[in-house]
Amino acid sequence: xxxxxxxxxxxxxxxxxxxxxxxxxxxxxxEKKGLFLKHVEYQVTSQRFTVSVCRRYSDFDVFHELxxxxxxxxxxxxxxxxxxxxxxxxxxxxxxxxxxRRRALRRFINLVALHPFLSEDELLKTFLxxxxxxxxxxxxxxxxxxxxxFMMYKIVRQAKEYFPPDxxxxxxxxxxxxxxxxxxxxxxxxxxxxxxxxxxxxxMDLLMFGRELRQASALLTVFLLLLAFSVGSxxxxxxxxxxxxxxxxxxxxxxxGLSVEFALLANRAAQQGRREEDxxxxxxxxxxxxxxxxxDLHERQEHRQTLHKHTSGRKHTVSDxxxxxxxxxxxxxxxxxxxxxxxxxxxxxxxxxxxxxLHQETQxxxxxxxxxxxxxxxxxxxQIQGHREMSEVWNDLHPKLSCLFENLDSxxxxxxxxxxxxxxxxLVPN
Numbered sequence: 001x002x003x004x005x006x007x008x009x010x011x012x013x014x015x016x017x018x019x020x021x022x023x024x025x026x027x028x029x030x031e032k033k034g035l036f037l038k039h040v041e042y043q044v045t046s047q048r049f050t051v052s053v054c055r056r057y058s059d060f061d062v063f064h065e066l067x068x069x070x071x072x073x074x075x076x077x078x079x080x081x082x083x084x085x086x087x088x089x090x091x092x093x094x095x096x097x098x099x100x101r102r103r104a105l106r107r108f109i110n111l112v113a114l115h116p117f118l119s120e121d122e123l124l125k126t127f128l129x130x131x132x133x134x135x136x137x138x139x140x141x142x143x144x145x146x147x148x149x150f151m152m153y154k155i156v157r158q159a160k161e162y163f164p165p166d167x168x169x170x171x172x173x174x175x176x177x178x179x180x181x182x183x184x185x186x187x188x189x190x191x192x193x194x195x196x197x198x199x200x201x202x203x204m205d206l207l208m209f210g211r212e213l214r215q216a217s218a219l220l221t222v223f224l225l226l227l228a229f230s231v232g233s234x235x236x237x238x239x240x241x242x243x244x245x246x247x248x249x250x251x252x253x254x255x256x257g258l259s260v261e262f263a264l265l266a267n268r269a270a271q272q273g274r275r276e277e278d279x280x281x282x283x284x285x286x287x288x289x290x291x292x293x294x295x296d297l298h299e300r301q302e303h304r305q306t307l308h309k310h311t312s313g314r315k316h317t318v319s320d321x322x323x324x325x326x327x328x329x330x331x332x333x334x335x336x337x338x339x340x341x342x343x344x345x346x347x348x349x350x351x352x353x354x355x356x357x358l359h360q361e362t363q364x365x366x367x368x369x370x371x372x373x374x375x376x377x378x379x380x381x382x383q384i385q386g387h388r389e390m391s392e393v394w395n396d397l398h399p400k401l402s403c404l405f406e407n408l409d410s411x412x413x414x415x416x417x418x419x420x421x422x423x424x425x426x427l428v429p430n
Contacts, residue, residue, distance in 0.1 A: 011363040015370045022048035022113040026106035046128040053131050062136045063127045066143045073357035075293040077111040080104035107286050174362050182291040189284040199273035203266045210262025217256040265393050272386035279378040287371050
């Protein structure tokens with residue numbers, strides 16, 4: 001048996017080369033158009049084509065459907081839902097849903113723009129560059145000009161020759177491995193989301209802490225006014241210990257200043273939450289969308305194999321046809337037989353071509369597995385930057401707290417008696 005030939009047009013690009021193919025940004029357009037039904041529009045900007053176009057969700061939907069028809073044997077990423085599912089509206093604000101859909105559409109179009117085969121198709125160029133109002137018709141016309149990928153590929157009749165006998169076993173092993181990788185990264189994504197949620201929760205707690213310090217400062221202001229009015233008057237009783245202490249003004253001023261610092265800490269924590277969401281969670285979502293498209297491709301492949309077995313079983317039904325007597329009927333029967341044989345041959349060729357595409361898509365998945373290093377680097381860098389920014393603000397509090405304790409120690413009249421142990425206040429050193 002001769003060894004299998006080298007598979008043509010394999011995915012030879014490195015991850016860096018794939019990621020450098022394009023970078024597409026999807027932004028919400030603030031204006032809402034429409035007299036009765038409001039809809040969201042997006043500004044889609046391609047770095048590769050250096051152009052920005054306006055698109056609606058329905059444009060993405062038509063583009064997605066045509067991609068599935070053009071590339072039935074490739075990983076076509078799924079679209080996010082157009083509307084919130086029933087029961088979700090009560091738990092997810094509309095603004096958050098729209099933002100989540102925008103992020104998902106951005107991941108979708110970038111997965112298409114980075115794909116070695118999909119990115120070179122006229123459909124993508126039309127979607128990213130056509131600036132007219134009838135982009136959906138332009139996309140349909142572009143599809144009609146060439147049909148699906150099988151009709152354009154030059155080596156479809158030789159596809160069978162490029163595979164070893166254990167091709168199906170290799171695909172099954174790869175599918176199982178990628179399924180396990182998908183579950184692993186889905187767990188990592190959930191933990192990264194919780195980290196981002198904790199950072200946002202930390203921001204809210206710090207902000208509320210600062211507000212309560214400001215409220216304490218306001219209460220001290222009222223107390224000082226009360227203290228001023230109580231001097232020489234019996235109508236404003238104030239505890240003797242409070243009158244004896246002379247550091248209330250210092251404490252009020254310090255608490256007011258600290259509230260500003262805690263507001264800055266809250267801002268840093270909120271930035272950290274956004275950083276974790278944008279740099280870590282989104283990269284994990286991108287990779288999971290890719291893996292999901294591979295799983296979807298396998299499901300379509302299984303459906304085609306079932307259909308192919310059903311069609312192959314019809315080969316032997318031709319001989320069962322009753323032989324006609326007249327010449328015209330004979331010619332008609334021959335034509336029908338030839339059409340049926342051509343249809344069966346086409347199904348066989350498509351089956352082998354689909355295996356060729358599946359091999360290339362599997363190669364692409366294993367190339368993208370190197371994104372693990374990028375995701376880990378993004379996570380580590382986000383934590384380093386976040387802790388550094390928070391540390392800078394905390395360290396700025398150090399001299400202010402030092403001055404506060406020095407002033408309190410020098411003016412306090414309620415110190416413990418001599419000879420009693422005093423517990424010192426330990427501050428974090430610079």
